[in-house]
Amino acid sequence: SQQGEEDPQALSIQEGENATMNCSYKTSINNLQWYRQNSGRGLVHLILIRSNEREKHSGRLRVTLDTSKKSSSLLITASRAADTASYFCAPYSGNTPLVFGKGTRLSVIA
């Protein structure tokens, strides 16, 4: 198992702005997953990007993956107050449990 490292640790933006958070990892992966955690709740799976994909969209979410740099980014467009949460990336190498870092705490101010 390997842990992704999210950056920045905290991000504060105004409603309507875009939020970008980054993830770095160390070894080759099958896929990379992003999860959201609202305060006091369990993690919710947002999007999965496979190692042979470079970009993926889901609603207001856009994820990119650069396997040569071992990095990924999550872009949330037109953010809303309800997007306030912690966001975690999880690189997946196959047949092993996901390991989670400390995440990025996003605050969207109305």
Next chain:
Amino acid sequence: NAGVTQTPKFRVLKTGQSMTLLCAQDMNHEYMYWYRQDPGMGLRLIHYSVGEGTTAKGEVPDGYNVSRLKKQNFLLGLESAAPSQTSVYFCASSFLAGVPHSYNEQFFGPGTRLTVL
């Protein structure tokens, strides 16, 4: 389809007491996991299971035991609770047999908030 459920939602223990946390999933997943999360921290893996009757240690297994007697259930036991085990515990499950690992995603329960006095 309830997904992943955890019982109980809250619990307060005294030091030295024992308890069992129950996780149940109805998605026919092969793998199940127990994590703990402390304030301002990410999730740390305690134990996991890749199938009925199997268990394996994660990052922080000391003080915990687990059992997976049925595919849909994963139990986490604290034999002698300590204040350091005060945390929020999350269960998760993943992996349908026959689905490639590259599509694997984890589904999480709502958590159990445990306080050890």
